[in-house]
Each structure stands twice: as structure tokens, then as C-alpha cells.
Amino acid sequence: SDGYMDSMQPGAPLINGALLQRRMDIELYLRHAIMKKEFNLVYQPVVDISTNCVVGLECLLRWDNDNVGYVPPSEFIAIAEESGLIHEIGEWVLREACRQNRKWQLAGLPPMFVAVNLSRKQFNDCRLSGTIAAILEETGLEPKYLELEITESLSVEARLAADTLGKLKELGLRIAMDDFGTGYSSLGYLRDLPMDKIKIDQSFIKGLQHGQVNAIIVSTMLTMAKQLNLAVVAEGVETEEELQVLREYGCCFVQGYYYSKPVEVRHIEEMLYQLA
């Protein structure tokens, strides 16, 4: 939930002045961040655990500003959404990720998909599929190498969401449901929307070898995904023990610190050249 709005509910204490100031500063500097080239994408490998090959890369946005310092996406994305800046920022991320992936392919690296996080507001924008079609055209990236990650908290009617997803899928790209299992309507989304993949939320992976409940949930998700013909990525895999359990349950793809943190372009390039 949104801490800022929570504190404005009746009976809650007055909002902390310093916090409000920070929020206003972030919004102010966020406004010029693209022009000032303050954004950067880092990439985290998605690995096929049977071959140890990198099959894809999730791009994650980073922002460093001289005045407010480094601000994590968990903080600034919400502010970008509320201020409407997310459209411009999201488009920058999409273009940059597609451009970069095409560049790697032209350099002769093995082709991989790039996964881009979409915010709810972007998803609700009726121009989205047009924008993405234009970006694919402009960068020359084949649509099958682009994956869009959406979360379950899409605040749109299922029918509208299905229309939007239908248009996106007509372009030939893939849709992954991010943070799977954390929303209250995950299964309803799976039933109603044309998904290609689920990404099991990291909270289910943490200490998987110890927790009976997580183990049951994860193995059930894997069985269900298989029957629904959905690909699965386990997120937040940090240890050999977690990986071992996932292997036993037949999970094929993982992402997490065990293999690699999200890294800068030049490091990803080194990693990919070594694998190529």
C-alpha cells in the first residue's frame, strides 16, 4: 500500500515534513532525468538450469541524481506513476532495452529475450501497443525477443486487460506475470488473460529447503503452470539449496543473486562474450 496516502487518512498523524519534501524533490528532479541522462539500465540474467545458459535478461531501471542521490526504483517508480512521468520514463526504458538487445544480436551474441517491467499506468494507456510497435520497428528487434512483465495489481477490468494484452500479443511479443502468487487474484488473471509465463515471487523461494509451506506452494505452482502450458521463472534464487529444491520440482528457469545480481551493460557484455 502507499505509505504517503495512508498517513493522510483521518486520525493519522500529520505527514512528516521531511518526507513530503523528499517526495517533492524526487518528482522535481525526475522530471529532467531523461534529458540529463541520469537513468541507466542494469540487466539480470535468466538462466536455464539444465544448461547454465543465459536465455534472457530482465532490465531494471536505476536513477542517480546529484541532488537527491541514488533513489531505488521501489521509491521513484510510484512517484513517477502518480505524477504521470511514468509514460515518458517507461517509453525510454522500452526503447533503450530493445536497442541494446538488438545491438548485442548484431554483435554476434547468442539471441536472448529482454524483459521489461511495465507499470500499471503504462498498461492502461491505450497507445501502448502503438508505441511498442514503433519501438520494435525503429530498433529492428524482432518481437519474439521482447517480453513484458506485468503485475497482478492491474487495476483494470479483466475484459479491458484482455483487449490490451491481445493487441500486444498480436505484435508477437510475450507476456509474463511478475511477482506471481502475491496478489489476491493471481488465479483469476491466469484464467482470464493470455499469459505466456509466470515469475514466482521471491518470497516463496527464500529458504525453500526449510519451509514446508513454501515448498508445497512452489511445487503446486509448477504443476499448475505445466498443465496450463505456461513457462515458469523462479525469482530471487540466492543459494545452492534453493536451486536444488527447484531442480527436484522440475523448474527450468531461475533468476537471482545465486547466478548474478543485476549488472551494468559492460559487465553483462563480458559475461555474454565469455558464454558465446
Ligand code: C2E
Ligand atoms: P521486480 O520486477 O520484481 O524485480 C526484481 C527485484 O528483485 C529487483 O529489484 C532485483 O534487483 C531484485 N533481485 C533480483 N534477484 C534477487 C535475489 O536473489 N535476492 C534479492 N533479495 N533480490 C533480488 P530492483 O532492481 O530494486 O527493482 C525493484 C522493483 O522496481 C522491480 O521489482 C520492479 O517492480 C520495479 N522496477 C524496476 N525497474 C523498473 C522499470 O523499468 N519499470 C517499472 N515500471 N518498474 C521497474
Ligand code: CA
Ligand atoms: Ca520484474
Ligand code: CA
Ligand atoms: Ca518480480
Ligand code: CA
Ligand atoms: Ca516486485
